[in-house]
Amino acid sequence: MTYPDAAVIDFVNKNFIPLQINVQSGSDLPGKYRVFWTPTLLVLDSLGTEYYRFNGFLPPDEFLPQLHFGLGFMALERQDYKAASVLLKATVDQYPRSDIAPEAQYWYGVSEYKGTHKVDALLQAWRKIKKDYAHSVWAKKVSFVKD
Numbered sequence: 001m002t003y004p005d006a007a008v009i010d011f012v013n014k015n016f017i018p019l020q021i022n023v024q025s026g027s028d029l030p031g032k033y034r035v036f037w038t039p040t041l042l043v044l045d046s047l048g049t050e051y052y053r054f055n056g057f058l059p060p061d062e063f064l065p066q067l068h069f070g071l072g073f074m075a076l077e078r079q080d081y082k083a084a085s086v087l088l089k090a091t092v093d094q095y096p097r098s099d100i101a102p103e104a105q106y107w108y109g110v111s112e113y114k115g116t117h118k119v120d121a122l123l124q125a126w127r128k129i130k131k132d133y134a135h136s137v138w139a140k141k142v143s144f145v146k147d
Contacts, residue, residue, distance in 0.1 A: 005060040015071060016043075043070035051077050065095035069104050076107055081115030084108075102133035106141065 003009075012018050023030045023038060033042055033050060043052040051074035054066050072087030088108035092101050109125025112118070126142040133139055 065098035102136035102138035
C-alpha cells in the first residue's frame with residue numbers, strides 16, 4: 001500500500017494537510033471537486049483552489065513524484081516561477097524514471113521562460129525531453145524544436 005509507506009508519510013506531512021473523505025459520507029466535497037472515482041488526490045491551496053489532481057492507485061515510487069509535481073505545478077500557476085522551477089526541476093532530478101518526469105521537464109521549461117524571458121532556457125529544457133524522453137507524448141509536443 002502507498003499511504004503507510006514511510007517516505008510517503010514524511011513527504012505528505014511536510015508538504016500537505018492530508019484530508020481523506022469517504023465519498024459516500026454525504027459530504028458535499030466530492031461534488032464540489034468533481035470526484036467520481038477513488039482514490040482521487042487533489043493539490044489545493046488554502047482557499048480550496050485546485051491546481052492539480054490525479055486518480056487511481058500508484059505505488060510509492062510513482063505517487064511521490066506526482067505529489068512533488070503537483071507542488072511545482074501549483075507554484076507555476078500561481079506565477080511563482082522561481083519556486084516552480086526549483087520544484088519541477090527537483091521532480092525530474094529526483095525521479096527521472098517516473099512517468100511524470102517528461103511532463104515536469106516540459107513545465108520546467110515553461111517556468112524558466114516565464115521567469116526569465118530567455119527563450120534559450122525554454123528550448124534547452126524541451127531538448128532534454130526529446131533526448132531523455134523521446135517516446136513520451138511530451139516529446140511529441142516539442143517535436144518542432146530543433147536539436
